[in-house]
Amino acid sequence: MRRRLPTAVVALAVLAAAFVLLPVAGLLARAPWERTGELLTSDVAIEGARVSLIVSLGAAALSLLVGVPLGLLLGRTSFPGLTVVRALALLPLVLPPVVAGIGLLTAFGRRGLLGGPARAIGLELPFTTAGAAIAAAFVSFPFIVLAVDAGLRSLDTGLEDAAASLGASKWYVLRKVTLPLLAPQIAAGAVLAWARALGEFGATITFAGNFRGETQTMPLAVFEALQSDPGAATILSLVLVVLSLAVLIALRGRFVGVGS
Amino acid sequence: MKMRTALLVAVLLVASACGSNEPTAPKTITVFGAASLTEAFTQIAADFGDQHGTKVRLSFGPSDGLATQIQEGAPVDVFASASPKWMDAVEEDPGVTDRADFARNLLVVITPSHNPAGVDSVDDLGRPGIKLVLAAEGVPVGDYARQMLGNAGIADAALANVVSNEDDVKGVVQKVALGEADAGIVYRTDVTAAVAGDVAVMEVPNDVNVIAVYPIAALADSPTGSLASEFVTYVLGPGQTVLRDAGFLPP
Numbered sequence: 001m002r003r004r005l006p007t008a009v010v011a012l013a014v015l016a017a018a019f020v021l022l023p024v025a026g027l028l029a030r031a032p033w034e035r036t037g038e039l040l041t042s043d044v045a046i047e048g049a050r051v052s053l054i055v056s057l058g059a060a061a062l063s064l065l066v067g068v069p070l071g072l073l074l075g076r077t078s079f080p081g082l083t084v085v086r087a088l089a090l091l092p093l094v095l096p097p098v099v100a101g102i103g104l105l106t107a108f109g110r111r112g113l114l115g116g117p118a119r120a121i122g123l124e125l126p127f128t129t130a131g132a133a134i135a136a137a138f139v140s141f142p143f144i145v146l147a148v149d150a151g152l153r154s155l156d157t158g159l160e161d162a163a164a165s166l167g168a169s170k171w172y173v174l175r176k177v178t179l180p181l182l183a184p185q186i187a188a189g190a191v192l193a194w195a196r197a198l199g200e201f202g203a204t205i206t207f208a209g210n211f212r213g214e215t216q217t218m219p220l221a222v223f224e225a226l227q228s229d230p231g232a233a234t235i236l237s238l239v240l241v242v243l244s245l246a247v248l249i250a251l252r253g254r255f256v257g258v259g260s
Numbered sequence: 261m262k263m264r265t266a267l268l269v270a271v272l273l274v275a276s277a278c279g280s281n282e283p284t285a286p287k288t289i290t291v292f293g294a295a296s297l298t299e300a301f302t303q304i305a306a307d308f309g310d311q312h313g314t315k316v317r318l319s320f321g322p323s324d325g326l327a328t329q330i331q332e333g334a335p336v337d338v339f340a341s342a343s344p345k346w347m348d349a350v351e352e353d354p355g356v357t358d359r360a361d362f363a364r365n366l367l368v369v370i371t372p373s374h375n376p377a378g379v380d381s382v383d384d385l386g387r388p389g390i391k392l393v394l395a396a397e398g399v400p401v402g403d404y405a406r407q408m409l410g411n412a413g414i415a416d417a418a419l420a421n422v423v424s425n426e427d428d429v430k431g432v433v434q435k436v437a438l439g440e441a442d443a444g445i446v447y448r449t450d451v452t453a454a455v456a457g458d459v460a461v462m463e464v465p466n467d468v469n470v471i472a473v474y475p476i477a478a479l480a481d482s483p484t485g486s487l488a489s490e491f492v493t494y495v496l497g498p499g500q501t502v503l504r505d506a507g508f509l510p511p
Binding site: 105109110111126127205208209210211212214215216223224226227228230 | 325332393426
């Protein structure tokens with residue numbers, strides 16, 4: 001049942017909506033529409049979109065790979081220092097991305113802690129697409145950890161107990177009961193992680209540099225264009241706006257607003 | 261590297277906070293300077309501020325980005341560019357006064373101090389496998405570097421080695437100083453005391469080098485009027501010593 005809201009709240013909500021709408025309206029008003037075709041088919045846009053897709057999808061995959069196990073560990077086990085590990089797992093969400101970038105350099109850069117071993121096996125991350133994906137994954141995997149951790153807390157453990165009492169192994173219970181039950185949360189986390197990876201800027205430019213076709217994602221392309229061709233920057237920005245909106249509308253809150 | 265996003269946001273915030281119809285306090289002037297001027301202008305601004313009892317707010321970045329910000333209405337009183345190209349743009353819109361060239365600069369090749377790739381000459385920059393970092397096209401030092409590589413006749417080979425186009429010259433210095441890149445092309449004034457221990461410098465022969473010319477001007481619509489002009493005069497006068505110490509050539 002719907003309840004009526006105080007007028008003041010409605011007014012503030014309208015302001016909030018305007019807060020989001022105005023910058024988009026500004027982009028629309030400023031965009032040099034007559035150059036749309038030329039700009040959308042330019043190397044910068046095509047290569048930027050390609051790199052962005054690879055990097056954001058790669059980052060989402062990496063995030064799932066490390067985020068789900070960590071979320072399970074945090075949500076299902078109890079050990080001394082759990083609070084610290086939980087805080088560490090969420091640190092990339094709070095850190096300024098440029099700090100994340102410096103941290104990644106000191107860990108995986110040429111002279112980083114793991115730089116030597118990584119090179120020994122032929123893995124060079126700075127200035128590579130893989131490096132850009134690592135940077136994006138670093139800042140986005142906490143979304144999956146959070147989703148799994150939170151999902152576990154609201155999960156009815158009865159089904160898992162039942163499976164275990166019928167002789168199912170731990171691995172079997174995890175695969176056939178726990179993970180399927182968590183699927184909506186994991187999917188929601190993955191979408192948020194992907195969206196965060198798509199928008200990544202600071203860690204990427206710091207750790208992976210800026211090279212078209214290799215590490216120049218759309219946000220980096222927008223930033224570079226802004227220096228000398230603001231018109232191009234607005235068109236490229238609108239591509240990101242449209243892409244992000246399309247994803248959100250396609251999901252219609254199915255994942256993000258679970259229970260609504 | 262320089263966090264220009266933050267800078268841009270700050271500038272936009274300031275722009276929205278004090279808008280053009282609300283005059284800046286007369287005792288503060290805002291100077292936009294090319295990233296390569298960071299150290300010299302920080303000193304000059306401090307000296308000028310002491311002498312005139314004014315506060316000088318500084319913002320450094322790539323000249324192309326600064327020019328764009330000025331054209332977008334950033335409240336700036338003085339602009340110092342690393343290239344006449346971007347001063348021309350600002351002179352056209354929104355307009356400047358007291359324009360003069362105040363310094364020149366030369367390019368050098370820098371490598372990490374242990375020079376892992378053994379870069380010993382400009383020609384080595386075209387050797388396959390070298391990781392070269394330049395400033396992006398449009399950024400003055402990026403354009404000058406490409407011109408220099410062309411003069412040396414190795415443009416194609418060297419550009420194939422570029423692994424990152426940094427958004428300003430300081431970004432190039434950082435990537436090399438951190439040891440992530442094998443070589444970079446920067447102004448000789450960018451090898452400051454802060455990074456001198458981390459990088460090795462290789463001079464570029466005069467016959468292929470490119471001389472960067474730095475113009476400065478007061479913005480025509482600066483509400484500080486004569487104070488902006490005084491700063492320009494100061495840079496052309498007493499400020500020259502600081503610029504010379506930093507390695508800049510006379511205009």
